[in-house]
Amino acid sequence: MASATPAIGAFPSPYSIETPPGCEGWEEMYPYYAIFDERRRQTDENRFWFWNSMHFPVPMPAFDVLCIDSPYQAVGSWQNRVFAVPPAMGIDYRIVNGYVYISGNPVTDPEKIAERAGFFQKRAGYYFENWSELYDNWRVKMEALIAELEELRVPDLPEYEPDEVAFGDERNTAFYEVLDAYGRVVRLGDLMWQHHFEFLLLGYGAYATFVEFCKGNLPDIPDQHIAQMVAGIDVLLFRPDAELRRLARLAIESGVDSAFIEGRSPEEIEAELSQSDPGRGWLRELGEVKDPWFNMATGDGLYHYYRSWLDDPSIPYAALIGHIGALRAGEQIERPTEEIQRERDRLAEEYGALLDEHSRQTFGELLGLSRSVFPYVEEHKFFCDYWFLTRWWNKVREFGALLADHGFLEDGEDVFQLSRHEVSCALDELVLTWATGGQPLGPKHWPDIVARRKHILERLGEWTPPPALGVTPDAVTDPMTIMLWGVTTERVQEWARQQEGGKELAGAAASPGVIEGVARVVRSVNEVADIREGEILVCGSTSPAWAPIFSKIKATVTDVGGVMSHAAIVCREYGLPAVVGTGRATAQIRTGQTIRVDGTAGVVTLLDGRDG
Amino acid sequence: MQYTRPLAELRRADEARFGGKSASLGELLAAGIPVPPGFALSTSAMRAPVHDEIAARYAELSESVREPSPAVAVRSSAVGEDSADATFAGQLESYLWVRGVDEICVAVRDCWASLNSVRAQAYREHLGAEHEAATGVTIQLMVDAAVSGVMFTCNPVSGDPSMVAINASWGLGLAVVGGEVTPDDYLVSKVTREVVRERISTKDVEYRPAADGRGTERTEVPPDRANVRCLDEQALTRLVELARQVERHFGCHQDIEWAKRRSDRELFVLQSRPVTSLPERPPKAPASALSLVMSQFGVPPHASD
Numbered sequence: 001m002a003s004a005t006p007a008i009g010a011f012p013s014p015y016s017i018e019t020p021p022g023c024e025g026w027e028e029m030y031p032y033y034a035i036f037d038e039r040r041r042q043t044d045e046n047r048f049w050f051w052n053s054m055h056f057p058v059p060m061p062a063f064d065v066l067c068i069d070s071p072y073q074a075v076g077s078w079q080n081r082v083f084a085v086p087p088a089m090g091i092d093y094r095i096v097n098g099y100v101y102i103s104g105n106p107v108t109d110p111e112k113i114a115e116r117a118g119f120f121q122k123r124a125g126y127y128f129e130n131w132s133e134l135y136d137n138w139r140v141k142m143e144a145l146i147a148e149l150e151e152l153r154v155p156d157l158p159e160y161e162p163d164e165v166a167f168g169d170e171r172n173t174a175f176y177e178v179l180d181a182y183g184r185v186v187r188l189g190d191l192m193w194q195h196h197f198e199f200l201l202l203g204y205g206a207y208a209t210f211v212e213f214c215k216g217n218l219p220d221i222p223d224q225h226i227a228q229m230v231a232g233i234d235v236l237l238f239r240p241d242a243e244l245r246r247l248a249r250l251a252i253e254s255g256v257d258s259a260f261i262e263g264r265s266p267e268e269i270e271a272e273l274s275q276s277d278p279g280r281g282w283l284r285e286l287g288e289v290k291d292p293w294f295n296m297a298t299g300d301g302l303y304h305y306y307r308s309w310l311d312d313p314s315i316p317y318a319a320l321i322g323h324i325g326a327l328r329a330g331e332q333i334e335r336p337t338e339e340i341q342r343e344r345d346r347l348a349e350e351y352g353a354l355l356d357e358h359s360r361q362t363f364g365e366l367l368g369l370s371r372s373v374f375p376y377v378e379e380h381k382f383f384c385d386y387w388f389l390t391r392w393w394n395k396v397r398e399f400g401a402l403l404a405d406h407g408f409l410e411d412g413e414d415v416f417q418l419s420r421h422e423v424s425c426a427l428d429e430l431v432l433t434w435a436t437g438g439q440p441l442g443p444k445h446w447p448d449i450v451a452r453r454k455h456i457l458e459r460l461g462e463w464t465p466p467p468a469l470g471v472t473p474d475a476v477t478d479p480m481t482i483m484l485w486g487v488t489t490e491r492v493q494e495w496a497r498q499q500e501g502g503k504e505l506a507g508a509a510a511s512p513g514v515i516e517g518v519a520r521v522v523r524s525v526n527e528v529a530d531i532r533e534g535e536i537l538v539c540g541s542t543s544p545a546w547a548p549i550f551s552k553i554k555a556t557v558t559d560v561g562g563v564m565s566h567a568a569i570v571c572r573e574y575g576l577p578a579v580v581g582t583g584r585a586t587a588q589i590r591t592g593q594t595i596r597v598d599g600t601a602g603v604v605t606l607l608d609g610r611d612g
Numbered sequence: 613m614q615y616t617r618p619l620a621e622l623r624r625a626d627e628a629r630f631g632g633k634s635a636s637l638g639e640l641l642a643a644g645i646p647v648p649p650g651f652a653l654s655t656s657a658m659r660a661p662v663h664d665e666i667a668a669r670y671a672e673l674s675e676s677v678r679e680p681s682p683a684v685a686v687r688s689s690a691v692g693e694d695s696a697d698a699t700f701a702g703q704l705e706s707y708l709w710v711r712g713v714d715e716i717c718v719a720v721r722d723c724w725a726s727l728n729s730v731r732a733q734a735y736r737e738h739l740g741a742e743h744e745a746a747t748g749v750t751i752q753l754m755v756d757a758a759v760s761g762v763m764f765t766c767n768p769v770s771g772d773p774s775m776v777a778i779n780a781s782w783g784l785g786l787a788v789v790g791g792e793v794t795p796d797d798y799l800v801s802k803v804t805r806e807v808v809r810e811r812i813s814t815k816d817v818e819y820r821p822a823a824d825g826r827g828t829e830r831t832e833v834p835p836d837r838a839n840v841r842c843l844d845e846q847a848l849t850r851l852v853e854l855a856r857q858v859e860r861h862f863g864c865h866q867d868i869e870w871a872k873r874r875s876d877r878e879l880f881v882l883q884s885r886p887v888t889s890l891p892e893r894p895p896k897a898p899a900s901a902l903s904l905v906m907s908q909f910g911v912p913p914h915a916s917d
Contacts (some may be wrong), residue, residue, distance in 0.1 A: 083909075085909050085910065086909065086910040086911050086912070088910065110912075114912060117911040120906070120911055121906060121911060124909065128905065133717075193781065205909050206903060208908055209905045209908040212908065213904060218772050218774045219767070219770035219772045220772040220774070220799055222801065223770070296694065302863070340658050348801075350774075351774060351803060354773045354774050356805075362899060362901055366901045366905075368901075369905065436725070457674060479908060479909055573728075600806075600809075601770075608687030
């Protein structure tokens with residue numbers, strides 16, 4: 001990795017990146033095909049790769065690689081093999097020092113593009129025509145998948161198999177049950193990712209078309225106005241926080257609000273509540289709300305770190321304390337849905353009226369289409385990334401616990417330091433030695449590997465990846481890269497300029513307003529709890545699962561994301577200035593630094609000190 | 613009084629007799645838009661004794677504003693000026709801060725004279741305007757402007773019809789119109805009144821009425837004020853309202869001169885004319901929503917029919 005290849009253009013060659021000291025051998029955590037390998041250098045070095053910090057802001061643990069492979073298998077399948085998006089096949093990824101870089105595979109042959117266009121029009125057209133019905137079916141499919149995951153049991157390895165195995169015909173032995181359950185957990189994950197991407201491209205595409213149409217006819221229209229015209233009013237994702245607001249009111253009405261004191265842990269609050277009748281009543285109501293509404297992840301869901309509110313109730317409890325405080329102070333905490341609805345209709349009507357007759361009709365059609373696809377765009381995250389994934393990680397944890405019980409791991413959580421294939425291998429040996437009664441080697445094999453990898457990941461976390469590698473493209477033309485990541489030609493040029501470092505960061509103006517304040521750089525979900533009242537959140541990207549902390553902060557700055565990103569949506573909801581897609585805010589800004597966020601112009605200014 | 617009329621009585625149809633500027637101001641007044649009052653001289657006044665008529669109209673004006681010798685602007689109001697395809701902007705003379713009947717008459721004569729000036733002739737030839745040179749004159753109450761500027765009822769750069777583009781600088785409009793300062797530049801949404809973009813410039817020069825109240829003088833703006841944003845949200849919102857009113861009235865995009873009065877911060881429209889040049893939009897073939905979505909995914913245009 002330490003070869004002396006010069007940088008090509010503004011971005012370094014992927015083959016020139018040095019391994020940080022103490023991280024030697026990081027490649028062992030990842031599949032052979034995920035590395036920038038000398039045997040593929042000719043092509044890999046001449047492509048444009050960008051850091052997918054939107055989904056993978058921190059170094060990948062070995063097991064979590066499944067959340068790279070599986071999504072890219074799925075997105076490629078739909079995009080390339082089902083819909084045959086004419087100019088773009090799937091997305092390749094590589095890992096450098098634990099960070100994930102991606103690059104699209106273009107289709108350039110005009111004949112091939114025409115051939116694919118035939119498939120695409122037929123198949124995508126079918127989806128657009130039958131969207132609502134197909135999406136209804138999709139939700140049923142997803143709920144069934146989640147139920148199947150819940151029913152899946154991770155068996156014990158008993159000293160003696162129960163009688164049913166001996167006398168019945170229905171039961172398999174535990175060795176088979178363990179291996180089968182593990183295989184099924186992995187496959188259910190794959191299936192979720194398949195469902196996840198079924199609608200995603202088409203949904204984003206319809207919305208992106210509307211955005212482009214607006215910008216073509218109304219070149220200066222603020223991005224947030226476009227989003228406001230489309231955004232759903234009664235969106236599933238707002239439901240969890242709506243339930244918290246309801247519970248906050250209930251706490252006050254039933255006179256148990258005094259239990260909610262800033263600084264108390266959820267356990268302490270629940271302990272006090274459980275001592276009175278009204279308190280127990282409130283806890284019962286909380287129990288009703290929890291499933292499904294607490295199946296929110298504390299992050300964007302692609303790492304095992306992101307637990308759900310069920311696993312870690314500190315976020316919803318912090319929100320409850322905030323809501324109760326606001327209610328006591330006489331503040332209005334409801335989402336003003338009627339007002340949002342009125343404004344949404346008013347914007348659509350007034351913008352439509354400014355267009356000529358023909359454009360107005362197209363505008364209306366595209367707006368209608370965008371509104372019909374948007375529920376999926378907004379809701380798939382709840383079903384897939386939050387509800388399913390947080391529970392799926394917990395299933396994997398059960399295998400971790402099994403391995404730990406038998407000494408293969410020091411701690412169940414260590415399972416995530418092994419790749420899915422290594423876990424499969426460890427389980428193989430575990431059930432083998434359980435069956436034979438022989439001495440397993442695993443307890444002497446895996447713990448050292450786990451310890452080394454934990455150390456490497458920690459050191460890699462201190463390394464700052466460049467926003468892009470390889471050849472700077474003249475233009476970004478891949479519709480997926482533009483739609484899903486907001487990586488446009490302008491953005492790449494901006495990154496290239498910023499390679500020099502500077503006092504200003506530019507991004508997309510996601511939510512208007514200008515504000516100065518103290519930055520809080522949050523690079524992993526563990527740091528969310530550190531956010532103080534009135535700080536400016538600086539992070540890779542936010543997720544609406546963080547919604548409750550938005551009542552604490554003054555503004556948001558993200559590394560990656562467009563105006564469709566959930567950070568942008570939530571900031572507009574809360575009326576907070578936001579600049580998204582700055583490329584390197586978390587690298588350039590440090591916690592405690594004073595910054596100015598201009599969400600109207602899309603500029604972040606570092607006011608004291610230059611660098612993080 | 614056959615050669616003069618109050619501005620408020622003029623309409624578009626009067627352009628042939630009173631010139632474009634006076635007719636357009638009459639239209640604005642009729643639409644209820646705040647325009648400083650005044651009166652107009654017809655083109656035929658050029659060959660007539662009009663001193664007494666001017667004196668009478670000026671007395672009416674003086675009475676209506678309860679001020680003995682109110683300052684006025686005297687401007688040419690040419691026929692063929694202020695039409696959508698020909699902006700005579702700056703080609704004909706304006707006389708500002710003129711007081712008293714005698715001074716007005718001098719300014720009126722100078723206006724007539726300027727009609728034959730070399731640059732105005734050249735401009736008219738350039739446009740191919742063949743009609744005989746004739747001009748009316750607009751005599752309009754001055755606004756002592758703390759801030760003034762121009763605005764377009766669309767973004768003239770991008771052509772966005774949902775925006776009002778506002779340029780503003782300290783003092784009278786001369787500095788902006790004459791290009792002597794880089795004005796503050798605001799882009800404001802007609803739909804939400806949000807300031808979508810703004811660029812605050814160093815406005816280091818301003819024109820004020822001269823100390824004796826006659827004519828104007830150019831002064832330097834101290835640095836601490838030169839860099840200050842010269843319009844607040846409230847003023848911007850009001851300007852957008854005015855811009856929409858004017859646009860609605862004329863039914864096409866307008867280029868509007870405006871002023872913010874020093875005494876009470878009231879905003880006035882000083883003149884308005886159609887925008888003469890907008891970015892050419894490539895004519896687009898009618899496209900259905902679905903075909904646009906298809907092209908978003910890179911379906912070649914001919915394949916999407």
